[in-house]
Amino acid sequence: MSRLIKERKGAVARLVLNRPEKHNAFDEALIEELTQAIDEAENDPSVRVVVLAANGKSFSAGGDLDWMRRMAAYSEEENLADANRLALLMQRLNFIPKPTIAAVQGAAMGGGVGLVAACDIAVGTAQVMFGLTEVRIGLIPATIGPYVVQAIGERAARRYFMTGERFDAATARELGLLHEVVEDLDAAVARHVEALLLGGPEALGATKKLIRRVGRGPINVAMIEDTAARIARARAGGEAREGIAAFFGRRKPNWQA
The missing domain is CATH 1.10.12 (Lyase 2-enoyl-coa Hydratase; Chain  A, domain 2)
Structure with missing residues (x-):
């Protein structure tokens, strides 16, 4: 089963994380697939809007535990190469010169929060839960840090980066991580797509x-x-x-x- 589903509807490219059994946690393969898909969307003049979504109960649980276990056995040089691949994904998503929309449901943890923060517009359901829990397993939210801090501000980052506590959709809206909390995710995305397609x-x-x-x-x-x-x-x-x-x-x- 493909870790990423690529869909097209007119000028809209929809990239769907597709590891529902793993809560869409990402590993090196998903990182590579998503980075490549973003590059393809950037280089395709017929694509005007990119939507990032996910199948299953969760948007993304962040890093896959098996992937992180493998990384723990890597040398520092191997870890640097691996971290650079994740950093490149976040960079590509953030800087693609086309509008991006994150459609968020369920849980978004760690790197999943980074994906949301790197998108231009983020909408989520009231049931969404966020968490930057890296410190609880001895890690830091490094490669996603620039995008999350820009989204929620340094003051909020000091709290949520260091406590690792979870926060709900309403709090994410107050912090600026989500632009809207909605009941119908698809309808909200369609409304934003319609507005974006009016622009040159x-x-x-x-x-x-x-x-x-x-x-x-x-x-x-x-x-x-x-x-x-x-x-x-x-x-x-x-x-x-x-x-x-x-x-x-x-x-x-x-x-x-």
Whole structure:
């Protein structure tokens, strides 16, 4: 059975974690499959939105126990190579220049929290439980750390990284890890997909880069000049010209169905 199911519906690529018997815990094989699938979606111009979901009761229990047992017997060099593969997955998911949506049900633990944090939009059911429990087995949430801290903030990370306590969907919403807590996960994802497909593909990718740029550091002359250069490039581009012409022509731009 494939650890990852890849589905297509129009411009939407749906990547479904498919180890329900293991609560979608990931090992080196799933990490490789998911990284490759994200790269394929990035390089396919017909894909405009990526949805990350999971089969079974849980979104992801994080690292597979058998995988972690094998890692414990690795040398430090082997562990570094293995950790770099997980770090690459998180990087690819976070920086793919297309909007991503995490559809979360059940439990999301450890690395599963990292997957949610690396997505642009995250929706979950009221039954979702999160936990960053690495310290309880003598590990640290290292490769997922940058994305989770950006999602929930340093102050909250100090608590949840170090206590390893679980927190529910309502708390995740308050922390910013989830954008919405919903009853119908599929309907919520469909609503966000519909909204995202209204945006220009190039504009969405550029907006993701803009957020990363302005979300860090002080507002200074360099940042102001950078933002001016970004909008100037966008205005001069063909997508913006098409969008403005469509608006005044009272028609849909060519990227909308």
